[in-house]
Amino acid sequence: MRPPCEIVVWYVIPTIRSELAKELLNKGMKQKEISVLLDITQPAVSQYISDKRGHGIKFNDETQSLIREFAKGLAKGELTQKDLIPHICEICKKVKTDEVLCQLHQEKGKMPDNCNACMSNLNE
Structure with a gap:
């Protein structure tokens, strides 16, 4: 069984980066x-933009709005690279409360019955 954090690393974070x-x-x-700001390589940015990487999840409108607002702050210079981790973690926490992470966990990680691993880690 894969832990939810592995699902986040393989699927959620790349999708956040792609959308961002x-x-x-x-x-x-x-x-x-973008590569400098997100602390990733330019080829990685190219792959995110062309949907060769980080395209396996559809976020709901609320999560997309968080990403748009984060991008807006970064583009205007109101937010910087130091804000990257807190904002990505905020978005990830939002995704954890949505059913999308549980669905991925079931599909990719063979989630056990009555699992509440994602919901029990919300304060981390």
């Missing part, structure tokens, strides 16, 4: 600028 990279690109940033 696309939003920043739409706001006029260049791939190299």
